[in-house]
Amino acid sequence: MKKIKPIVFFPPVILLLAAVIMSFANKDAFGKIVNDANTWILVNFGWLFNLSGIIFLIIVVGLYFSPFGKVKIGGSKAKPMLGKFEWFSITLTTGIAIGILFWATAEPMYHLVAPPASLGITPNSPQAAIFSLSTLMLHWTFTPYAIYTIPTIIFAFVYYNMKKPYSIGSTLYPLLGEKSYGIGGQGIDAICLFALVAGMAASLGTGVLTVSGGLSYLFGIKSNTTLWLFVDIAIVVAFVISAVTGLMNGVKNLSQINTWIFIGLAIFIFVVGPTVYILNLNVESFANYISHFLEKSLFTGIVEGDPWPKGWTMFYWANWLAWSPITGLFLGRISYGYRVKDLIMTNFFLPSVFGLMWMSIFGGGAIFSQLHGVPIARAVMKQGPEAAVYLFLSNYPLASMIIPIFIFAAFLSYVTGADAMTSSMGGMSTTGISPESPEPSMLMKIFWGVLLCVVSWVMLSFAGIDGIKMLSNLGGFPSMFLELAMAYCIILVAKNPKKFDSFKEDYTKDGKPID
Structure with missing residues (x-):
């Protein structure tokens, strides 16, 4: 208790508990x-x-192509704490992994049967199919990862190179100073x-629904508040075990x-699915x-x-x-020993390309199934989006083996993300x-993990997934202004990194980073 920052700790806890009580009452x-x-x-x-x-x-x-890209996080003598594949794996699975599992087959169904009215696209038409997959690419690739990468870069530089405190407020030091x-x-x-x-x-709500939907499909258990509670508890137990290690x-x-597992699932669906259709629709x-x-982004x-x-x-x-500032703290922290250019490649480009391939394979496969008689869209409307992926996978060979693997991947995705985020x-x-x-401390990580699961289960049960999503959406409003300020700070630093960097020896006399 002596180490707690009261201004940081108590307001969000009180507000969250108040939201839970109000949604219940x-x-x-x-x-x-x-x-x-x-x-x-x-x-x-x-x-x-x-x-x-x-x-x-x-x-x-x-920034990738600028001289600032050559700057090394932690100085030129810093040694990476992670190998490149380890680094990429953590970036991929602690970011939007549970999202791509949950929405890759469900989201295109909404766009396929109900595209924007103002665009005049006929539902279930070839144009609707292209709109659906291209929209999936917009929502789950380069732009989201750019949103995550901005706070990652500025925090990594401020924390390791400027040696400022472990705080989101520190990211504004180039602009606000003390x-x-x-x-x-x-x-x-x-x-x-x-x-x-x-x-x-x-996110935990979608994870619980994904796992519960899979258990319901496999064993005929009704996906209700009781099953959600047991799945929630299982995630907490697994997270605590992971945290202890x-x-x-x-x-x-x-x-x-x-x-x-992600790579294996994607290869399997691509090979045994409508490969030629997926390739053509993807292109x-x-x-x-x-x-x-630009038109889609600014619509x-x-x-x-x-x-x-x-x-x-x-x-x-x-x-x-809403996620990006604290996600940036975690991703920036594990970027030690790499150049800014490497950070951008691993946190922005590679996961975006992976997202493109995943969405093309699963989204394209789901669109093909829907247009060829598998009623995925009807299942989404009647049972919820968590039903989409299991109906989709059930029409593939070895479904009885693939579906449990998919459920396990969904479970691991949230456990991994929870461990990383609760650390931050x-x-x-x-x-x-x-x-x-x-x-x-371990107790602090466990406290946040348990609070997360309590908030998620109560609000999922009483406010529904839409209620939780709208609550999280509200957090994106102040975060947007904060990240715009972070972006300005990055520009200030990138224009003259030597001015801000503690490792002056890593620069030439005219301030350029030594490659």
Whole structure:
């Protein structure tokens, strides 16, 4: 208790417990408050969410080719704490892994049968199929990972090269100086902590639904609050076991296992599925994604009165932004010993390419199945999005073996993510975290993990997955302004890294990084 930062720790805990109690006591009132706030934000600032995604993408690509890309995190003598495949595996499976498992087959069904009315696309048509897959590419590849990479870069540089405290407030030091510390900096940490816990609760909700949907499919168990509770408890137990082994053992080992499972599943579906169809649809959809990138990214629907962007693209950007500051703390922390250019390759480019392939294979396969008689869309509408992947996989050879493997991958994805994020959450809310002593106490990690699961189960049971998602979406609003400030700080640093870097010997006399 003596190490707790009260301004960072108590406000998000109190707010989350209040949300849980309100959702339990008065579901309708809770839903109205959260929905009204969510609608106000998206109506008035949806354009900025969309524009921010483009800005972050441009900055990340620009940094890769800039002289700043040669700067080494931790100085020229720093040795990486992870091998490149280990690093990539952790980045992939602690980011949006549970999302690609859950939504790859479910999301295209929504776009296929109900594309945006203002675009005049006929439902279930070839044009709708291309729109569905190209939209999946937009939502799950380069833009989301750019949103994650901005705070990762600035935190890694500020923490290791500028030797500033383990805090999100520290990322604003190039702009605010000493004002980024103290009460103001802790207030920023508290807001981001609330946003992440709400976002993690939503992610855990989708994870619980994915695993429960699989158990329901395999064993005929009804997917209800009781099953959700048992799955939730199992995740907590597995997370605690992983946490006890230490971050660099638990997360590292689980991430590599999960990455190989992902690769194996993708290869299997590609080989035994409609391979030629997937390749052709992927090529057409990727061309649509590239040629209409700006149009799709900046689509607000305000002129035509189309609500589609608010329910999908804007909503996703808000959700990624809610996660990004604290995700950046974790990903930045494990980037020690690598150049900024390597960081961008591993945290932005490679997982985006993996997302493209995954969405092309699973999304393209699901679209083929739907258009050729498998009623995936009907299952999504009647049973929920968690039903999509199991109905999809049930039509493939060896389904009785593949489905349990898929369930196991979903389970591991959330355990891995929870271990990584609770480490960051515990570090933010306690004192004494440094590169020499990077881990918070085990009790603090367990506290945040248990709180996450309690919040997720209660709100999933009483407010529904949409209620949790809208709550997490609210966290993306302040995070958007914070990340825009981070982006500005990166530009300041990139223009003259020697001015900010503690390792002056790594630069030439005119301030250029030594390659």
